[in-house]
Amino acid sequence: MKIMKFAILTLLAASTGAAHAADPFVVGIVAPTTGSLTTVGLRQLSAVQWWEKKVNAAGGIVGRPVLVVHCNDEGSPEKSASCVRDLISKGSVILLNASVTGPIRAAMPLLQNGPVMVTPSPNIVPSPASYVFQTSPSDVDLTKSIASFLKQNKLDRLAMLASTDASGEVGVASAAEVFPKEGIKYDLARIDLRANDASIQLANIVKPEVKVVFSNYSGGGAAAVVKSYNNLSLAQPLIVSYANISDAFINVIKNDLPTRLLGTGLKAVAPEMLDDPARRKHVEDFMASYKEMTKDNVDMLTLLGLTLADTADAVLRNVKDPRDAASVRTYLETNPVPSIQMLRWSKDRHVGMTADDVSVLEYKKGKWVKADPVQ
Amino acid sequence: MTLLETRNLSGGYRALTIFSDVNLTIEPNTITGILGPNGAGKTTLLKTLAGLLKAQSGTIRLDGNDVMPLSAHDRARHGIALVPEGRQIFQGLTVKENLGIPRSASRFSAVEFDRRFEEILTIFPRLRERLGQLGGGLSGGEQQMLAIGRALLLDPKVLMLDEPTQGLAPIMVSQVLSSLEALRGRFSMLIVEQNRDFLDRLSNSKFVFRGGKLEQTT
């Protein structure tokens, strides 16, 4: 049997001229590296490229090198769709999508017959029937972590700021779903992406009785929120969103840090919060190696990029024929993938993490650590 | 000594040559006229002399010095003034502002400039009445006076006028004529015209442009 299989494979390889033994595994990644979402795309891409170098330096996977092919979708759905078509035609065995909501949604219908696409965006929540897998927790899960933080601190009032882009929109929907159930009253204001100033919004929602403010703004413009916070001399702790847990963001607002800066983040951002020593080591090794290679610090987005790389790594190592999309899907639905935290998908849920993987963190002395209570 | 002299001057636009081998000599304090039909190259010649167009070949000398390397504004500073066809008044500037433009380029000193400014208003009294008005609000004749007055404030060695009577009512033509006559002898003038009578009254020597060549006539 083995010989037969080998013969068929060799024949196939010879006839297509594509699957030569030393031919690389092609891993396609869609990431915006120009346009307004460059920060998001570049960091995740950079983590995946770190993985590519590391794997290839170690001799590849089962003797085959890995080739990461990047396509820049500029954050546009139309280009995202062409990217995915292009990457499929280049023979990608797995697709990584480090873009944002609209473009990812444009790519999804193209995957009726695979290949598997993995994305860290919390806004997708892919259908379990699809070939799409989401590594990060959903936005609802992130919102739940804030709700439970408020409850731990016996607070039932929140002021919330959301941008007018897709993540703001999803954030508003999650808030409407989560907070009323938990008995939390919240005042909401939206802020335009081009706004220079958030003081109007803050003036409208931050009242003396509100003890915590949450900004769901995830882009670079979120700096305006923090700076306006400072302008108005607000004293309440400010919780920023997922994507703002980064050195780049801290660098922008370093002259205007609020009294207390909190943020929703994966526990891996503060590795000491991880219970599993293997995960902790994995994250710490990555942080050190990545810094050595790129001179950059690891942040939330880089960690999310690593979840993509780890998923691809697990698939390539463990699935016999990664070109068979169905078996890749079955593998991911049945085996947890060890990454920065454990990614657990199932036949009913293509979201790899839950609210338990998220925590409210606090920025203290140049580091993100577990948040202190709020008085 | 000859004031302005061209040798084998050719000019035009890009690849197109409009006039060629023009040899023109202008003595100090004389009035030279050039006649010729439309499209003969008169305007192109004046623009080339003023530096708005690059000469294709030949030389231009002012007081014996080569002016070819000088740009139009530098030639204006050295005394070559052109009152262009169609007057080209700054319509959005007042008459006073129009007259003030040459101030820093003028060969006059600041004090002298102010004195000459007054003199211009004496030569063209209608301008004095309209000092605060916008250039665009002037009649054609008044605009012509303003254009000449402006150029005079540069203290020109040679004043070139391109079709000064074009589109003017006869009464205006005669006014322009008498003001130019009053200026005779102070500097040289080079006038391009289609109105032969006008040139007959003014010029010491006359040329005709035919097919891109300059010919002396009487």
Next chain:
Amino acid sequence: MSRALSIGVAAVTAVLLGVAWLGWIPGVTSSTITATALRALALMGLNLIFGVVGMLAFGQAAFMALPAYFAGIMDRMGVPLLIALPLALTMVVLLARAVAEVLVRLPGVYLAVGTLGFGMVVEGLARAFPSWTGGASGLVFEHGRNFGTNVWCAIAVVSLAFGVGCYVWYVRGAVWRRLRAIRHDELAASVLGIDVHREKAKIFTIGSAYSAVGGLLLFHYVGVLIPEDAGVVRSLEQIGTLLLGGAGFLVGPIVGAFLVDWFFVISGYAARYELVIYGATFLLVVMYAPQGVSGLLLRPWKRLAGDKAEKAPVVEIRHSVAAVSSDSRVSGRPCLLLHNVTQSFGGVHALVDISLDVKAGEVFTLVGPNGAGKTTLFNIVSGVLRPTSGRTLLDGVDITDLPVHRRAALIGRSFQTPRLVPELSVLANVVLRVDQLSPKLSEQARQAIALEQLRMFELENLSYLSVAEVGLGQRKLIDIARAAVGNPPIVLLDEPAVGLTSAELMHLSEMIRKLKRQGCAVVIVEHNIEFVSNIADRGIVLDSGREIARGTVRDIMAEESVKAAYFGALS
């Protein structure tokens, strides 16, 4: 475009498409072809609006996104696709017509701001009502998935071919000339009888329809539409793409869309350098190939083809222009009447209480110093200005409120500096006026009439020259011949003698006498007194907007007040 040329273009396109579809061009697959074709189809709209007519439309992306939004909303409401798609397109075309009504009158920069604003409104509304439009997360189209890659490719290519076909069928002959005239000089176009605003609104609507069809298909193909797709950045990108391809060229949109898509695919590896490469390429194109890549490609071809396509065989003239026929005119009958016309601009009186009566078959002159109000009077008669008070009557009919273009059949006007369309031949410039007077005639008949007009004024040897090759004096004569097409009751000539050689002056006098014989009333503004005295019968003298004399030319020249105001000491 000649038939041979269109067949050639079609053949080349077919071969290119085949080669592309077979995957012989690196980076090009059938999905590239689909996206390129649909985008090119949408771009053809911008090409009409901006490339051909020159309107600065900064909001075409909105017209691409809108039909997709409408169709998506209807789909959510359960309207079947086959009803939703045409209905969505109809709605967008109607909307474009309404937008055009408001915006097309705006000059250059304001049109840009207006259309840009429109795009921002659409983008903003799409964001503001997520329950209908999918909001910032995007509207998903499920139907497009029912078709395979090759089906989509076929749909796209056929739609584009159909779009190109419609364009070639529509933008030719009279329409082409009209659009060129509008682009070059709106005032001259309206004096020729072109309803400039209506034409521009029409082109804006047709162009937006192209954008709408292209966009509707494109977004169904892509599957998702986000508000940014309607926004100003996308609109600017479209303009960039069109310029790269070559604005105003039929193939410009296709070349541009292909290059941008292709560049995007092959630069996939460039990552961080992509923007620099794109910027540098774009800069090189605008600096060294301002006509775009099409301009570069077609340059040698154009030289070969020349302007020969226009030399249609001359047919025997059986038609004449459907203006007032000259036999019905009686010389000496009152033709143009002005009753107490006053015109003031913001309190400044340009004309005060002027009355005129010009009879058929006479040459009437307006004399006066510059700024006396002669051009203002011309503008009132031709309808460019509406008088502050007073009435204008033509053949007994009150035309005071008639817009410029609707007077054109009755009034011919030439300009002080001739306003011919430089990209067109001399003949085409004259046909331009025949087009407006006799739109029902065939192209050949219209050309024949124009040729006859040139022949009558002994200018036929210039017919097939381009305007740029013709001397200034001859241009003036052509402008006058054009104004006189169809023997309008009134011909207005603004300083016709300025800049003419003596031979041309004689020619001009002969032309004016011919017009007179045909029963036209000729009104002339002129400073050349010798010329006027020879040709004119009667006249009026204006000074600072007021009448100071009237009567036969001889009489008014002798009048003392006229001497003082006009001739001065010289006479």
Next chain:
Amino acid sequence: MNPLTQSLISGLMSGAVYALLAVGLVLAFHTTRVVNLAHGESFAIGGLVAATLADAGLPAYVFAPVAIAASVLFLLAVERFLLRPRRSWPIGNLILVTLAAAFLTRGVLQLAMGVDPLSFPRMFTGAPFRIAGGVLPPQGLALIVIGVTTAVAVTLFLLFTPLGRKLRAVAENPDAAELLGVNVDRARSLAFGIAGALGGLSAVLLVPLVSVDYQAGLGMTLRGFIAAALGGMAPATVILAGLGLGLSEALVTNYAGALAQDPIVFIALIAVAVWQSRKIAFGGTGRA
């Protein structure tokens, strides 16, 4: 806190920036007839240079002038190397040259400065002012005061100084100005230099309150352009148009929410454009 007062403060802050950008755009437009679509890049360059130098530990009195100088140099280069050699070109093509320059600049900034948003410390620190229930930080006050004063000063310079008079003459008829001894090239350089200084100044004043990245330019060009067009491309009125635009954005955001801002503000903008163009269309066709 009083949201109305706060919106007025916020609106004035944005408005001052719009006014600065618009005046610079108009100045360049008048001397060359070109709507410089690379104008906003002077903002991006100024902001990024300032942020980089501040990060290197340089004090404000060093990084602010250097940043403004960088913006000035940038626009001088656009005029000198891109526009001047092509001055006989049709205006439309020149506008596209500036658009292409904007794209290229963005690409270069991305490579040179990275993609992360940057910011730098405020030059005007201290306790914020509290006025009628609104809060205005010293940097915001400086932005409003310096911004509006500078914009007005440039306008006065144009209207009332000999140099300004020359710039206006060049704007109207460059050939005639040249014939009267005005160095047109130098005048254009001056106009672009001032425009660059205004772009750099707006960055130095605004960026400490927000952030700037390599692609900030296009947005700034658009805002300046809208304010400039609304003001009829005349320096005096574009200041009012800029302030009006900033205030209306802020008020709509306050009373109708951020999602309503674009639809409402831009419908108003279309209405103003239609109204503005009325007189121009009339005057325009009035001249035959």
